[in-house]
Amino acid sequence: MKTDVVIIGGGVIGTAIARELSRFNINIILIEKEDDVAMGTSKGNSGIIHAGYNDDFNTLKGELNIKSNPKFDKLCADLKILFKRIGxxxxxxxxxxxxxxxxxxxxxxxxxxxxxxxxxxxxxxxxxxxxxxxxxxxxxxxSAGIISPYKFTIALADNAVINGVKVLLETEAKDIRIEEKQVYGVVTNRGLIETRIVINAAGLHADEIAEAAGDNFKIxxxxxxxxxxxxxxxxxxxxxxxxxxxxxxxxxxxxxxxxxxxxxxxxxxxxxxxxxxxxxxxxxxxxxxxxxxxxxxxxxxxxxxxxxxxxxxxEGRNDFIIEASKKIRGFINVADIESPGLSSVPAIAEMVSGILKEVVKEISPQLELNCQDDFVETLVEQPKFADYLDKTGEWQEIVEKDTDYGEIICRCEKVSKGEILRAIHQPLPARSLDAIKRRVRAGMGRCQGGFCSPKVLKILSEELKISPLKVSKKGPGSEILKTKTKEIIKETGVKFKDEVRV
Amino acid sequence: MKLEYDLVIIGGGPAGLAVALEARRNTVKDILLLERDKYLGGILPQCIHNGFGVQYFKEELTGPEYAGRFITKLKDCQINVKKETMVINITSDKRIIAINRDDGLLHIQSKAVVLAMGCRERTREAIAVPGSRPAGIFTAGTAQRYINIEGYMPGREVVVLGSGDIGMIMARRMTLEGARVKAVLEIMPFSTGLIRNKVQCLDDFNIPLKFNHTITRIEGGKRVEKVTVAQVDKNLQAIPGTEEEISCDTVLLSVGLIPENELTSEAGIKLDPVTRGPIVNENRETEIEGIFACGNVLHVHDLADFVTEEGEIVGRAVGEYLKGNRKFRSQPIKIFPGDNIAYVVPQHIDFIVPGRKKIKLFMRVKKPEERVKINLIDDKGRVLTAYKKRIVTPGEMVSVFLPEVLLDDKLKNITISIKRD
Incomplete structure (x- = not known):
């Protein structure tokens, strides 16, 4: 496999960079070791877009937070996700x-x-x-606001995919192939991806990736x-x-x-x-x-x-690392993105885009960074039943077009089958129960999936054409079910009639 | 689609089924039963164990058989049933919005409404078990559905947290399927389920039940790998040094049920903070006239038989309500839980009913006690009547009769208290 740029890490930083770079007509692959994006820091944080008074403007943290904050209204409107500037x-x-x-x-x-x-x-x-x-x-x-960090990440990934970025899930970077101090490729569990540019957005694991390229810091x-x-x-x-x-x-x-x-x-x-x-x-x-x-x-x-x-x-560092490696050509680190990382996402992506331009000039001048004419900046609004509870007439029209929207699967969050099917077939598709939950909230409510998870499992099994035994909570190794009934008895040969009083 | 009915029943489990049949017997005409699942019976179709019907039919049935008897009768009574239909809103003036695939959104106006939505299981969060969040953690009822309806085993090596009835039944069910149930842990010093289930599901299968024990940590990245178990002190806090690790791939939770009353609250109906069901009178009528509630949405019952009984009370009451010939007392009698009583249903008595001899009161105790008297006490502290019980325990609902003759006009409050005999 060969590409122009590999982004390592499908967190909010990696996906935002992917979306930003997808403006250019270059080939981009984003690799993520888990079965979905937003599986690390991006799903377990406060979801706050800070106003920007905490940090000094002379730091990247201060500067990028301040630059990013006003951009969230349009960005979230484009991505069709909620952003509430509640202060x-x-x-x-x-x-x-x-x-x-x-x-x-x-x-x-x-x-x-x-x-x-x-x-x-x-x-x-x-x-x-x-x-x-x-x-x-x-x-x-x-000017402070709230956002769903994982929905933000998924929307960025969706948008990047629509613009041609290839997202490879369950693909883990094992090593960076370097020749004569120049990036040559990324070795993954699925084979080598040849590339001259690597962007390290591996979050908690960014130090391990950087080390493979000769940069030393410890996360x-x-x-x-x-x-x-x-x-x-x-x-x-x-x-x-x-x-x-x-x-x-x-x-x-x-x-x-x-x-x-x-x-x-x-x-x-x-x-x-x-x-x-x-x-x-x-x-x-x-x-x-x-x-x-x-x-x-x-x-x-x-x-x-x-x-x-x-x-x-x-330890001992109080700022983001966003720079091209000084040792290896074609290697860009976007690391140590602690708070206010989420708040700085749009400006981080733009800054990386700028660094990429410099890197390309240096190492691949033949690669032309022209903007795609057909870049898609906005996602299409996907109707959610929970938003239509007081607009039932409008939902009636949706059900008449597609009856799947009339079948409610998750009673707590009021999610229809149509929404779940859409999540399984969206640009960055959901392949597990948790991935469905993050996209459409089925299983996110007060019963925590007690009622709907058997139903969602069945839908996933049917849509992905896999055995129910292969459906997982969050990727391989986290399958929900162990065997068909009667199988364990066959394996062990235990007969209860003989052994215990019933 | 716009529809009008005399009675709309929300939920086709044992409660809703009993209401439908009994209302029909009491000459209620246009009845609509709304069920969110593909089949009627509520949770009964997945309860393939026996023990149903002993009280009501005087014979022992499985859950599907018990439900089947009512479903068969329902077919003969021409009651409108809409399955796979989810109610999304009820208003205090008895307008209902529901949705299904075929009709889309249904706008229904009814003269009477019965809430029979049942309950849901408490989750891990309700009891705050720390640790990671891997696959392999199920509420007992969800595991029951996977095994008995879907035909799949959710685990091989199991630890059950909580000694609720479904937990004990699932410990046996999984054992019969060849899984190893390593322990059932109960944080309290007594079982929270029926004694008969402890005997028939755990003791008979040599499954250890550890009282005063809980899980203090769940470990595992993708799938549950082990749990840490500890003994607890009187304040239910883990005692340091008593920790023990048990390897397992599955944790089943049976830590209580919560009446599912989101629709009820949205309709503006007041809930009892203890039962978490609506506050009702002896007709199981909520504070909004003509909206009734019964079964596990009202308070969590031990047996489906008791749910049926309560559904029949409501079926009759709906008939009376629609006929409009009810006589209110000059003031209601309020019934309060006293010593060692967690709650009493109904919470008040509103009507004068000629010919009525007694009213059955249902209650749950807070802690087990032996050789007790259940005293019904009036405003002035006088014991109106008393019942002896050999044993009371939170896992088993207690019922007593309130004789009609005691209900004079001046009686305002009754407190029910447990006293050592």
Whole structure:
């Protein structure tokens, strides 16, 4: 296999770069080791688009966050995903907190954010009636927003695929083939992909990929645990509520999600294993305690999911790495994308596009980076039954055209069979239960797939023309079912009549 | 499509089926039964074990057989049934919106509505088990569906968390299929299911049931690999040093059921915080006149037989409601749970019914007790009547009769309390 550019990693960074580069008429392959995109940091984070007052404008973090924030309205409208600019409040309780809020505000203003405001007194509780009554001050940033990070990633990937990017799932980079200090290809579990340009967007594993190309940095994973509450609680808060930030993190937040759930978290601690997003009892308690400082009455009885995410961190470094390798030609690192990584996505993609142009000039001047005339910038809106509950007449027309939209598979999130079929056949198709869940929310609700997962499993098996035994939760090794009934008895030869009293 | 009915029943499980038949017997004319699944019977078709019907039919049936008896009768009564039809909205003025493949959206106006949507299983999150989120974690009822309806085994080496009835039944079912059920863990010092299920499903198959134990961690990347199990103290906290690892590929959860009342709440009907079902009078009528609820949507029952009984109460009550000849008491009698009583259904008594001799009250206790008296106490602390019980336990619903003669005009409140005898 041969291509012009290989992007390693199907997280929000890799897919955003893929979409941006798909403007050019070059051949691009994105490889992802899991069975779907958004399987690492991109699915386990807060989903916040920050206003940009936290970091210094002289850092990439500060600059790219500030440049990106205003772009989200159009980008999300183009991608047909939800983005809600609900604003954020950093909550202060003491005089010292007040000083810190002023510092944040000054920094934000230095970065060019104009509408920051320090709020105090009754207005605070008008904005947030359920806020801890001991709160005294807040830094209000109206330009902060919320997004679904995995839906964003999937939409970016869909859009990239429509524009010609080839996404290879379950394809893991094993080595970078280098000849005379120039990238020559990527060795994968599926064979060699010849390319002269590699973009390393491997997230937590970016250090391993970089090492194969001779660049040395060490990524330490930081774990953050979250709790998600039932949809009836999304209106418990109206904004993203943060505590006063520390050097290590922006703290345990309380925020609604774009799907009206309530999200609390994350805590923040270094772990060794890059692939172990397990929750802990201590973490759960820490997250609840942290969140209660902001909103004392949390609906613990209506917890829908606990999850954890891991994010990349390089010790001693407080900025993104976005640069062409100084040692190897054709190798671009996009690494250490910690917070505010998600908030910086559009500008990161544009910056990488700029770096690519330089690299191409240097190593492949024959490759012309012309923009495709037929670049598709927008996705087509896909109707969701849950959005039509008060527009039933319009949904009736949809059902009349395609009866699959009249069969409701997921009762909690109100997802029709038509939506699930579409997810299985969209540009970046869903091939597992979790992939369906991330695309259309079947199984995301209060019963957590108890009722719909057997039905979704059957649909996947029929559509992909595979045995139900091959249908998985999240790729090979995570199959849901073990055998047909009666098979284990045949294997073991156990006869119960003889052995136990029935 | 616009439709009008005398009675719309939401849910075709044992509750909805009983309502339909009994309402028809009580001369209710235009009845529509809406069922979201492909078949009637609710969860019964996947309950292929025996033990159904002992109370109602005085014989032992399997779930599909039990449901089958009602479904057969239903066919003779010309009751309209729409299967694979999901109700998405109910309003307080009894308008219903539903959807299916053939009709698209149905807009239905009914004179009476019965909520019979059943319940759902509590998930891992309801009990906050830490660890990873691999394949191989199922609620017991989902595993039951995979095995008994779909014909596939979801695991080979199993740990069951919770001693609810479905969990114990599935421990036996999977054992019979050749799986190894390594343990059933119960965080409480007593079984939360029926005693008969503990004996017939666990003891008879040498499946260890560990009281005061829970899972403190689930491990595995793609598929469950092992769980850490620990003993708990009186406050249900894991005792350090008692941890033990059990390797398994499957965790089944049987940690309780929750009445499925999202539609109810959206209609503005008030729920009881304990049952998580609507607050009802002796007719199982919610606070909105003409909207009734029965079966597991009202409160979680132990036996389908009790659900049928409750459905029949509602079937009769709908008949009375539609005839319009009901007489209200000057003020309702409110019934409150007292010592060691978690809840009582119905929560209030509203009607004067000539010829009625007694009202059956259903309740659940908070903790097991032996040799007790169930006291029905009035506002002034006087014991109106009392019933002796040898044993009460949260896993087994308790019922007592409230004799009509005690219900004089001035009676406002009754509290039910458990006392050591």
């Amino acid at each position: 954020s409040l950093v909550i202060g309780f003491s005089q010292e907190d007040f000083r810190k809020l002023k510092e944040l505000k000054e920094n934000g203003e230095k970065n060019g954010i104009e509408n920051l405001e320090i709020i105090r007194g009754p207005k605070l509780f008008e904005l947030e009636p359920n806020l801890n009554p001991q709160a005294k001050y807040a830094l209000y940033a109206p 330490n994973p930081i774990k953050g645990e979250y709790q998600l509450f039932d949809k009836q609680w999304g209106n418990l808060v109206n904004h993203i509520l943060f505590p006063i930030p520390t050097k290590l993190s922006k703290g345990i937040l309380v925020a609604p999600t774009v799907h009206d759930n309530l999200l609390i978290g994350p805590n923040s601690y270094w772990v060794k294993d890059k692939d172990d997003p397990a929750t802990t009892k201590a973490g759960t308690e820490e997250v609840c305690e942290g969140a209660r400082k902001l909103v004392p009455n949390l609906p613990h009885q209506d917890l829908v999911a606990s999850f954890a995410g891991l994010r990349a961190d390089i």
